[in-house]
Amino acid sequence: MKILAVGDKESRYIWDHFDRERFKDIDLILSSGDLKSEYLSFLVTMIKAPLFYVHGNHDTPYIVKEPLGCTSIDDQLVIYNDIRILGLGGSQVYNNGRFQYTEKEMALRIKRLKRVLKKYNGFDILLTHAPAYGLGDGDDLCHRGFQSFIELLDQYSPKYFIHGHQHLNYGRQERFISYKKTSIINAYEYHILEY
Known part of the structure; x- marks a missing residue:
């Protein structure tokens, strides 16, 4: 299965230069x-694949205008083609914005998912906005990752952890990091992966 992150x-x-041929075999976004x-709605219209998303720290406009044809999986575990995907959006609190959380708040969000995680025996892909603490995050409070994500990776060993928030043009950011059995991918702009 091909996934566009x-x-x-x-x-x-x-x-601006959409090439249908290049994206014809994408199964999931x-x-x-x-x-x-509008960009997410464009993707789901042109590529004809389901699109699951989590909120970033700048996604307050979604409250008024959600992306059409797309599905928020924030605080949910969804299964698509037998792949279990866990969604946890937002970043660290730095100016009390809508999709910002303290470490304690993120841990509470994860705790609320424990029953479903047990029922489905974990997950295969962790989709977040912020990275994990110490794994591709930044030094400033806004871009610091969550320790709670490390604990999820340690406990469930998903195949992939896909995040954003850290732009690859911020300096020495890497698109790929390995952590134990998990491949971590920074989805900045776009990346195609084969699951």
């Missing part, structure tokens, strides 16, 4: 947040 910056290559609602 997107986040943080609308790709001019995709939006995952958005890690901070993209325009």
